[in-house]
Amino acid sequence: MDPRSEQQIALEPHHADAPHHPRQFHHFDTMEQQYQSSSLGMWVFLIQEIMFFGGLFVAYLVYRHKYYEAFGIASATLRIDLGAFNTAVLIGSSLTMALAVNAAQRGLRKRLMTFIVLTMILGSIFLGVKVVEYTEKFEKREIPGKNFCFEPQGAACTNVSHAPESTPAILQRYATGHFFEASHAAAPHEAEATHGSGTTAESTHAESVEPQYRVRDAIGDVPGSSERDRSKPGAEIYFSLYFAMTGMHAIHMIVGMGLMAWLLFHAYRGRYSQTYFTPIENFGLYWHFVDIVWIYLFPLLYLINRHIGAH
Amino acid sequence: MSTVVRDVAHVEPEVMPEHHYLNDGHSLKSWLLTVDHKRIGVLYLLTITFFFFIGGLMATLVRLELLTPAGDLLQSDAYNKAFTMHGVMMIFFFLVPSIPATLGNFLVPLMIGAKDVAFPRLNLMTWYIFTTGALCGLAAMITGGVDTGWTFYTPFSTTFSNTKVMLTAIGILIAGFASIFTGLNFIVTIHKLRAPGLTWFRLPLFIWSQYATSLIMVLGTPVLAITLILVALERGLHIGIFDPALGGDPVLFQHMFWFYSHPAVYIMILPGMGVISEVITAFSHKRIFGYKAVALSSLAIAVFGFLVWAHHMFVAGISVYSALIFSLISYLVAIPSAIKTFNWSATLYKGSVRWSTPMLYAFAFLGLFTIGGLTGLFLAALGLDVHVTDTYFVVAHFHYVMVGGMVLAYLCGLHYWWPKMTGRLYPELPGKAAAIIIFVGFNLTFFPQFILGYMGMPRRYHAYPPEFQVLNVLSTAGASILAIGFLLPMIYLAWSLKYGKPAGPNPWEATGLEWETSSPPPTHNFVGTPIVTTEPYHYGPKEGEV
Numbered sequence: 073m074d075p076r077s078e079q080q081i082a083l084e085p086h087h088a089d090a091p092h093h094p095r096q097f098h099h100f101d102t103m104e105q106q107y108q109s110s111s112l113g114m115w116v117f118l119i120q121e122i123m124f125f126g127g128l129f130v131a132y133l134v135y136r137h138k139y140y141e142a143f144g145i146a147s148a149t150l151r152i153d154l155g156a157f158n159t160a161v162l163i164g165s166s167l168t169m170a171l172a173v174n175a176a177q178r179g180l181r182k183r184l185m186t187f188i189v190l191t192m193i194l195g196s197i198f199l200g201v202k203v204v205e206y207t208e209k210f211e212k213r214e215i216p217g218k219n220f221c222f223e224p225q226g227a228a229c230t231n232v233s234h235a236p237e238s239t240p241a242i243l244q245r246y247a248t249g250h251f252f253e254a255s256h257a258a259a260p261h262e263a264e265a266t267h268g269s270g271t272t273a274e275s276t277h278a279e280s281v282e283p284q285y286r287v288r289d290a291i292g293d294v295p296g297s298s299e300r301d302r303s304k305p306g307a308e309i310y311f312s313l314y315f316a317m318t319g320m321h322a323i324h325m326i327v328g329m330g331l332m333a334w335l336l337f338h339a340y341r342g343r344y345s346q347t348y349f350t351p352i353e354n355f356g357l358y359w360h361f362v363d364i365v366w367i368y369l370f371p372l373l374y375l376i377n378r379h380i381g382a383h
Numbered sequence: 384m385s386t387v388v389r390d391v392a393h394v395e396p397e398v399m400p401e402h403h404y405l406n407d408g409h410s411l412k413s414w415l416l417t418v419d420h421k422r423i424g425v426l427y428l429l430t431i432t433f434f435f436f437i438g439g440l441m442a443t444l445v446r447l448e449l450l451t452p453a454g455d456l457l458q459s460d461a462y463n464k465a466f467t468m469h470g471v472m473m474i475f476f477f478l479v480p481s482i483p484a485t486l487g488n489f490l491v492p493l494m495i496g497a498k499d500v501a502f503p504r505l506n507l508m509t510w511y512i513f514t515t516g517a518l519c520g521l522a523a524m525i526t527g528g529v530d531t532g533w534t535f536y537t538p539f540s541t542t543f544s545n546t547k548v549m550l551t552a553i554g555i556l557i558a559g560f561a562s563i564f565t566g567l568n569f570i571v572t573i574h575k576l577r578a579p580g581l582t583w584f585r586l587p588l589f590i591w592s593q594y595a596t597s598l599i600m601v602l603g604t605p606v607l608a609i610t611l612i613l614v615a616l617e618r619g620l621h622i623g624i625f626d627p628a629l630g631g632d633p634v635l636f637q638h639m640f641w642f643y644s645h646p647a648v649y650i651m652i653l654p655g656m657g658v659i660s661e662v663i664t665a666f667s668h669k670r671i672f673g674y675k676a677v678a679l680s681s682l683a684i685a686v687f688g689f690l691v692w693a694h695h696m697f698v699a700g701i702s703v704y705s706a707l708i709f710s711l712i713s714y715l716v717a718i719p720s721a722i723k724t725f726n727w728s729a730t731l732y733k734g735s736v737r738w739s740t741p742m743l744y745a746f747a748f749l750g751l752f753t754i755g756g757l758t759g760l761f762l763a764a765l766g767l768d769v770h771v772t773d774t775y776f777v778v779a780h781f782h783y784v785m786v787g788g789m790v791l792a793y794l795c796g797l798h799y800w801w802p803k804m805t806g807r808l809y810p811e812l813p814g815k816a817a818a819i820i821i822f823v824g825f826n827l828t829f830f831p832q833f834i835l836g837y838m839g840m841p842r843r844y845h846a847y848p849p850e851f852q853v854l855n856v857l858s859t860a861g862a863s864i865l866a867i868g869f870l871l872p873m874i875y876l877a878w879s880l881k882y883g884k885p886a887g888p889n890p891w892e893a894t895g896l897e898w899e900t901s902s903p904p905p906t907h908n909f910v911g912t913p914i915v916t917t918e919p920y921h922y923g924p925k926e927g928e929v
Contacts, residue, residue, distance in 0.1 A: 099498035099576070101912070109501045109575040116567045120605050127609035127639055131624060134635050216629075217621040305623075305630030312622040312629075316613065 095348040107350055114354040118361050121324075125365055128317050132372060135309045142306025144377040146222070149214060150314075151205060155374040158201050159366065165194035166363045173356040176349035181342060184352065188336045191359065195329050202322055209311070216312040222304050314373055321369060324362045331355055397887030399806050403903040418503035419906060424489035425804070426510050431477050431485065432873075434517055437524075438472035439869065441465050446828075446862040449855045454846040462845035463530035464546065470533030472524075475555045476517040478789055479647060482654035483565055483600070484513070486796045487593050489804060491569055493897035493904060494587050496578025496913040501571040505564055513561035519554030523547035532843065534644070537625035537636040541617040549618055552611045559604045559611075562650075566600030569593055578896065580915035587895055587919050588677055592657025595681035599646045599653075599688060607643035610636065637699055641692035649688040652752075652784060653681055655792030656723055659745050662799050663727050665893035666742040667734025670920045673726040680719035687716045697768045706765055713763035720756050724749065739891075740814035744795030747822045751787025755780060758833065773843070776836025779829045787825055794821070794872060801876065802890045806903040807883030813875040821868035827861025894920055 093103050100106040136143045172187035213221035335355055338344065344352055404421045414422060444465040448457045457465060488506065492499050500506050523529055529551045531540040540548050573594050614636070616622045623629025625636040664671045671677060693701055693709040727749060736742070758780040762768050771777060801809050831854035840851050847855070889898040900909050
């Protein structure tokens with residue numbers, strides 16, 4: 073049953089005349105040893121990934137505690153239907169990935185390729201929906217930063233003096249490296265480019281950026297302002313984390329798509345067989361990990377306002 | 384350690400083996416595209432030596448400025464950059480990779496009887512990743528420097544600093560992934576590639592320490608990575624995470640930073656402890672005292688190391704109760720550290736001690752690490768810490784552990800395994816002279832800083848009141864001696880590459896699989912697979928004596 077067991081018997085350590093599997097590296101004694109090493113390596117990598125996302129989850133935990141209400145209110149602006157749809161899509165992609173691994177273990181090349189393609193399609197759907205969601209946030213200016221706007225429906229944002237930019241204009245500006253309005257005072261990264269004088273720039277620079285923050289902070293402090301106004305700093309943190317967490321997740325998805333293209337190419341060339349399917353299996357582990365991250369992100373980011381709204 | 388019987392009484396002068404990993408291809412390509420762990424170790428050796436001297440140059444600027452109370456050589460801005468770049472270069476591009484990436488890469492497969500690490504191509508890629516990261520750091524330094532201190536505290540780093548924070552952070556981020564992949568490679572190698580018969584409790588203690596280090600690298604470094612990404616996002620896109628003006632919490636940054644950076648000091652010291660365990664037994668010609676205790680204390684340090692980070696933040700506004708707990712756990716780290724120190728001392732007892740260069744470094748390590756470790760307890764004490772936080776006391780403590788401990792252990796290991804790496808012996812007399820010069824220079828540099836700190840001289844200032852000058856002059860004088868001590872090995876080790884006497888497979892009559900193969904080892908390390916039947920360090924009384 074286990075396709076590796078026959079390899080184990082066939083390849084005794086260090087018999088010079090023992091037949092080597094074409095995929096076996098010279099420093100391994102057996103295919104079994106090579107398989108186990110690759111598998112352990114992947115698990116160690118995933119543990120590393122858990123710690124990586126763990127940092128983001130800790131930040132989330134701390135700020136959700138600090139801005140409990142604001143997180144709920146900001147969370148309500150997300151489209152739960154799209155999030156739920158994406159969750160289903162991603163779990164579906166995990167299924168097709170598991171089937172791909174199964175096909176590889178059984179040496180079914182065409183079936184393997186079919187399921188890799190299906191997984192890629194589902195991954196693309198997920199990313200496509202994410203683009204729709206991000207675009208909506210751009211249009212509503214619920215993007216943390218200088219242009220952040222979080223006002224009741226229809227009210228104008230007071231922290232920026234001019235009309236909201238259109239999405240293409242914002243994208244155009246970001247694409248050209250102008251993350252902030254040209255009319256604003258020099259931001260740190262722009263100052264960095266012109267740096268060199270090396271005098272007491274620290275204090276003078278602090279003065280030049282301070283007013284921008286103060287304007288926005290003051291909004292939250294206006295007496296009698298709406299609940300939404302008061303929750304503004306917390307909401308901005310919420311959106312910072314929303315974009316950081318879903319962005320990191322999306323980057324992992326994009327990397328995964330690239331890896332799948334590579335696996336598909338090699339599957340097409342007939343590289344994987346019943347005796348060698350480690351890359352498919354390890355990629356399967358990675359893909360499931362990315363899926364699991366989303367399964368945590370979805371309730372934390374989309375569903376948290378459910379019970380807050382209830383009382 | 385293996386069944387191979389070794390002829391210890393050699394009369395014939397040793398000759399270099401005909402084929403070894405160093406003459407298996409001479410082209411630049413054969414080095415830059417090598418997947419041989421030994422060659423990659425040598426590549427790392429050259430790279431980190433370069434960054435050590437860059438970091439040393441920055442330290443020189445700092446010490447020269449502090450020669451006089453007034454800010455005359457450097458203005459405050461330039462001084463801030465000098466100490467920041469000293470810290471960044473030394474910590475991220477020298478100390479963290481130092482022993483794991485050079486000696487570890489070279490020795491881990493040799494010591495466990497494997498042909499290579501588990502993932503040789505990843506190993507090569509790791510060197511490229513590391514070099515890219517380090518070059519980013521260097522580029523940041525050349526194009527303007529960075530002035531936040533190596534700790535990148537927010538919101539100064541994300542909002543107010545006008546220096547190359549972004550490029551430096553990216554460099555550290557990239558080099559961090561090299562650290563993760565090195566750790567991953569070692570963990571898998573040690574689990575899966577051990578020679579037949581080499582059980583966990585037959586492993587050399589250097590391997591145990593590398594294993595513990597790798598665990599920290601894999602578990603800690605990703606947290607630094609995400610922290611730096613968040614800093615970069617806040618700085619570049621004004622996404623608020625840590626800046627209080629944007630609703631963020633700067634203390635969260637400190638928690639996340641120290642969650643990596645405290646375990647990182649164990650990344651830096653644990654491999655050094657592994658080297659000392661090897662050298663003390665070899666040059667006492669005696670079994671290590673308490674093998675299991677030394678082995679498991681490495682793991683204990685790795686575990687405790689993850690639970691003490693907030694002792695860097697006693698004055699940052701964390702609650703008294705959490706400070707109390709962190710103080711207590713910080714004390715606990717002293718236990719496994721003391722177990723090691725006592726066991727090394729007990730190993731010396733009634734051993735046939737030889738005063739060779741590596742052993743001099745090991746003795747220096749014992750003394751200096753003890754001082755560094757015990758002053759760490761002062762700092763873990765809540766009340767005293769408030770008094771000496773951000774003073775030269777902390778600087779001295781840190782350098783006693785990092786330079787007196789780690790750098791000396793690194794030099795110790797480099798001398799001990801130099802015959803294995805190059806096939807040639809270094810000259811003993813300049814070796815001993817350099818060890819003594821470094822010891823004297825080091826103490827003269829950093830001991831006065833304990834006193835300065837206790838008297839209240841704050842760190843990270845380019846000017847100071849005149850009453851501190853005498854001790855600062857002593858410190859700078861010591862630093863010049865130390866610099867000579869560090870340059871000497873560069874010269875005679877390079878000299879020995881050509882003129883050193885061929886070492887033979889086992890010049891120290893040490894146990895361990897790495898001494899069973901020729902020096903330098905052949906490309907595939909061993910002829911046939913070694914089979915291990917005994918415990919490590921099976922030095923009989925007088926048995927192996929010439």
